[in-house]
Each structure stands twice: as structure tokens, then as C-alpha cells.
Amino acid sequence: MLSFTANTTLNLSSSFNTTDHSNKIFSFSSSSYPHLLISLPRTISVSAILNPSSNPRQQQLYQPFRPPPSPLPPQYRSLDTSGRLEVLANRLGLWFEYAPLIPSLIQEGFTPPSIEEATGISGVEQNRILVAAQVRDSLVQSKTDPQILAEFDLGGAELLYEIRLLSAQQRAAAARYIAESKFDAKGSQDLARAMKDFPRRxxxxxxxxxxxxxxxxxxxxxxxxxxxxxxxxxxxxxxxxxxxxxxxxxxxxxxxxxxxxxxxxxxxxxxxxxxxxxVRVPVVRMKTGEVAEASKVVVLPVCRAEEREREVLEAPWECRSEGEFGVVLAEKEWKRWVVLPGWEPVVGLGKGGVVVSFVDARALPWKTNRWYKEEAILVVADRSRKEVAADDGFYLVAVDDGLKVQRGSALKEVNVNESLGTVVLVIRPPREETEDQLSDEDWE
Known part of the structure; x- marks a missing residue:
């Protein structure tokens, strides 16, 4: 509400002519009515009610609610809850067609265990089907040959699930190769890991x-x-x-x-x-995420080199896994452990495997002019093989300032016939750059 108040008397020496009252057009002439007195109303009120809907800009901002399109295939949209459960229980259709039924049931309050109870599809299989369906959708968007996609219509969820970590371009190439080579799930898994690992090598x-x-x-x-x-x-x-x-x-x-x-x-x-x-000791550089991608891992106790032989002697000798979940059991408690991929040197270790952490790579008998000298390393040793047998072997020994790795020939020169263990593997930490690979000439 806008109000204008005028409490004024105008004394005009003018002539007042009204040409059109409806249009509010007035004219005054000072020569016609020199003594005319005009009194205006004491209060003039103007009301304006602003309607938001009358604002054109606000009308443009307003958008009516439109529900998102249904993720379900057309043949399943009319089904109620019991109908969708029946489709899943009896596998009525192709796996990628009924896969969207699972999230639709979860939106209604179901859980993976309750879906498993009603349909017989385990939680692991539910996840595999959903992920594989997403992979297949990405292949469709990448315009993969329909004939290749058709190769995964029956039993293809296990195959496509394994290439989930690849990029869209890699997925398309991997799907083609899997279909042409008639790979099973294990072959698809090996292929995906090889493609993921190749740039890091x-x-x-x-x-x-x-x-x-x-x-x-x-x-x-x-x-x-x-x-x-x-x-x-x-x-x-x-x-x-x-x-x-x-x-x-x-x-x-x-x-x-x-x-x-x-x-x-x-x-x-x-x-x-x-x-x-x-050179009997492999030297490997750990890759980022390598443990997570490994199909088999080994857990070993870790000792610090500065603690000398005390920790090496006290570390657990046996560490094994048991049960369906592979629960790790050690013969006694220990503070530091490391999980390593199932490399051949560590998988072959029986009782007595131990890892020694060195803060400086110069503790090993190689030339360090091509190494970053402050790089930390892990040395895997077999305590069940203490005898210094081979001249070209490497052995873990205690020195004045801690632990060190020595070549067998050097130990024999000082009449040392027994060590703390035979070195089977040297591990370097993960790094982005890989141009500093150890070569054979780096060994002394």
C-alpha cells in the first residue's frame, strides 16, 4: 500500500479547461481566471498489490515437477512387488533386464538379505549383477558392436563384472577380446588386471x-x-x-x-x-593398489633394523589363515605387520618368514649412486635357512649399528657360517615415477 497525502491549497492565477475528464487531460491559462482558487483533496491514496505470478522472470524460473523416468524395462513397470520378486526368483528374462528390479525393491524397504531370502539370489550375486549391468550400459553408450554385446546375454554378468575398474575405452576393447577368446571369469579377471597394471610397468x-x-x-x-x-x-x-x-x-x-x-x-x-x-634376490617396487587387486596375499611380521637381532628372534614364526573368511592367526601377539601380494618368493615361505624395515637403502650390498639413498625398503628373510651356503646368496646379519644384508662370499671371508636368515626378496615403496629401476650393474 502506497499513500500520498497533500494538505495544500494551490492559489493559481489560471484558466481551468477540461477537455476530457476520462483521460485526465487538463489545461490552465493564466490570462482567463486570474483569481481562481483550487483546493485539492487532503488525502490521495494509491494501492498497488504486487502479484508474484505477474513477474515474467519468476514465471520462467518456476518449473513443474516431473518425476524421473523409470529405470525399469517396460515389461516390468506394471508389476507389483510380488511380481518383481517372482521375476527375480525364477530368472524370468535376461540378467541385465531384471537387474534394475533389485534397486527398485531396496527403495521399497527391502535389504539384500531379505531379497536373498525371497528370491534365492545371494547378496554377492546381487552386487555382481548390478555392477555388470552398469558395465554393459557403458558398453552400449560406447556404441559397442551389438554382436559382441550378445555374447554376454547368457552368463555374461561374471565376465563383465571383472572389467568394472577399466575405463570406458578399455572396457570396449576388453569385451571384444573376451568374446573372441571365449574367456571364463578367471580369464576375464586376469585380462582386467593385466590391462590395469600395464602402464605401471x-x-x-x-x-x-x-x-x-x-x-x-x-x-x-x-x-x-x-x-x-x-x-x-x-x-x-x-x-x-x-x-x-x-x-x-x-x-x-x-x-x-x-x-x-x-x-x-x-x-x-x-x-x-x-x-x-x-643375483638370486628379486628386487620389486610395490605398486599402488597392488595388494587390493591381488587374488592372494601373505601377512608377515615386521621388525625394525635398528633393534638389531632381538626383534628378529622374538617375531612370530608361524602365521596362518583359517576358516571361510581367511582369518589370520599368529602364534603370539606382535605390533607390526605387513600385507604383501602373493609373489612367488613370499608364497613359498613356510615357518620363519620375517620382514625387516630399513630406513636407508644403503644397508644392502649394492651401488647406491643410481639410487635415492634415503629410500626406505623392506627385506623379506627366511629364518629357517640360516646357514651361509652360497657365495652369491644374500643373508641378514647383525652388525654394531643394527642389521645389514651381506653377500655370502663376504661373510665367508670373515668366517661367518650362520646368519639370522636368508634374504629372498627386497621391496621398494610405491612411487609414481618408474625410471629408476634397479639394473644388474647396481649390485656390487
Whole structure:
């Protein structure tokens, strides 16, 4: 409400003519009525009621509520709760078609255990179906060949679930390779891990001979790396190389693997084999997330090098897992533990496995001019093998300022025949850059 009040008398020497009262048009002439007195009303009120809906801008901002489109396929939208439960219980349709029924039931108050009780689909399988359906949707959006998608219509949830951690482009390539190779769930899992791990292996021997965009090359490189964990010649190494050749896609990768199989490296290969025989301890750099992706892990007690041999002698000798959940049991309590992927050197450890943490890599017998000297490392030792047997072996010993790793030949020179344990593996911490890989020349 707006009010204007005028308590004024106007004394106008003018002439007042009304031409049109309806239009409020007035004219005054000072020569006609020199003494005319006009009194205006004492109060003039103007009322204005602003209606929000009359504001055009506010009308543009207002949007009526529109419910989101139903995620259910058209054939299931008319079903009630009991009907949807029946579809799931009897698997009435393809797995990716009835997968959206699970979240729709959860919105109504169901839980995975109650859905399992009503339909027989376990919570693990519910999660697998939902994730696999999302992976399949991403393949559809990537315009994957319908014939490839059709390969996953029956039993494809287990296969697509394994490639969930890959990018959209990698998923499309992996799906094609899985369909063409007729992989099972284990094969799909190995392929996904190989594709995920391949970029982080830059700098490894032979890496440049494999093509990152080809799933088969990524898988082939994984088998090629496994072959180098075995002696040359050996049946295990040959079998791994043959498997690598079988799945390789690029001509460059196949050529390199064939040279390894046929021994065309000549003197160079012989020289490398001699070095491998001399250096018996693998040195690996832990990859970020490698433990989470490992299908098998090993738990070992950790000792600090500065505590000398006391902790090494007191650490638990036996640590095992039991039950369906793999609960870890140790023979006694311990403060520090480490979880490692199921690498061959640590999986083969029986009783007596222990890990010693060093804050400085110079505690090991190698040249440190190409190493970052302050880099922390972990040394895995087998306490059940204390005898200093091999000149080219490495052993954990106690010195004045703590623990150290010595070569067998150096210990024999000072008449040391027993150590705290034989070193089986050296682990470097995770890092983004991988250009500082340890080479054979770094060993003293």
C-alpha cells in the first residue's frame, strides 16, 4: 500500500479547461481566471498489490515437477512387488533386464538379505549383477558392436563384472577380446588386471614391445613377466612364454617372445642368464593398489633394523589363515605387520618368514649412486635357512649399528657360517615415477 497525502491549497492565477475528464487531460491559462482558487483533496491514496505470478522472470524460473523416468524395462513397470520378486526368483528374462528390479525393491524397504531370502539370489550375486549391468550400459553408450554385446546375454554378468575398474575405452576393447577368446571369469579377471597394471610397468624389460591399446598384448606382457621369474632354461619359463605368445596380438610382441623361446639373443642372453644366476634376490617396487587387486596375499611380521637381532628372534614364526573368511592367526601377539601380494618368493615361505624395515637403502650390498639413498625398503628373510651356503646368496646379519644384508662370499671371508636368515626378496615403496629401476650393474 502506497499513500500520498497533500494538505495544500494551490492559489493559481489560471484558466481551468477540461477537455476530457476520462483521460485526465487538463489545461490552465493564466490570462482567463486570474483569481481562481483550487483546493485539492487532503488525502490521495494509491494501492498497488504486487502479484508474484505477474513477474515474467519468476514465471520462467518456476518449473513443474516431473518425476524421473523409470529405470525399469517396460515389461516390468506394471508389476507389483510380488511380481518383481517372482521375476527375480525364477530368472524370468535376461540378467541385465531384471537387474534394475533389485534397486527398485531396496527403495521399497527391502535389504539384500531379505531379497536373498525371497528370491534365492545371494547378496554377492546381487552386487555382481548390478555392477555388470552398469558395465554393459557403458558398453552400449560406447556404441559397442551389438554382436559382441550378445555374447554376454547368457552368463555374461561374471565376465563383465571383472572389467568394472577399466575405463570406458578399455572396457570396449576388453569385451571384444573376451568374446573372441571365449574367456571364463578367471580369464576375464586376469585380462582386467593385466590391462590395469600395464602402464605401471613402464621401464620393465620388454615393455616397449607390447601395445597398450591391445588387450591381448597387455595379457601377453603379464605372462612374459612371469616367465622371467623362472630360470632359463626351465619348463615353467617355457610354458609362460608359450602362453604369452598365444594371447599376443601385435607382430612386434610375437616376434620378441619368439626370440625368447628360440634363444636368438645369443651371447647377450647368455650374459643375462649368468647375471640372473649371480643375483638370486628379486628386487620389486610395490605398486599402488597392488595388494587390493591381488587374488592372494601373505601377512608377515615386521621388525625394525635398528633393534638389531632381538626383534628378529622374538617375531612370530608361524602365521596362518583359517576358516571361510581367511582369518589370520599368529602364534603370539606382535605390533607390526605387513600385507604383501602373493609373489612367488613370499608364497613359498613356510615357518620363519620375517620382514625387516630399513630406513636407508644403503644397508644392502649394492651401488647406491643410481639410487635415492634415503629410500626406505623392506627385506623379506627366511629364518629357517640360516646357514651361509652360497657365495652369491644374500643373508641378514647383525652388525654394531643394527642389521645389514651381506653377500655370502663376504661373510665367508670373515668366517661367518650362520646368519639370522636368508634374504629372498627386497621391496621398494610405491612411487609414481618408474625410471629408476634397479639394473644388474647396481649390485656390487
Amino acid at each position: 613402464r621401464g620393465d624389460k620388454g615393455w616397449e614391445s607390447f601395445d597398450y591399446v591391445l588387450p591381448g598384448d597387455c595379457l601377453s606382457f603379464m605372462f612374459y613377466r612371469q616367465s622371467r621369474e623362472h630360470r632359463n632354461p626351465s619348463e615353467q619359463r617355457t610354458a609362460a612364454l608359450e602362453q604369452a605368445l598365444k594371447v599376443a596380438e601385435s607382430d612386434k610382441a610375437k616376434k620378441m617372445i619368439l626370440e625368447e623361446l628360440e634363444g636368438r639373443d645369443g651371447a647377450k642372453e647368455g650374459k643375462e642368464s649368468q647375471v640372473m644366476e649371480a
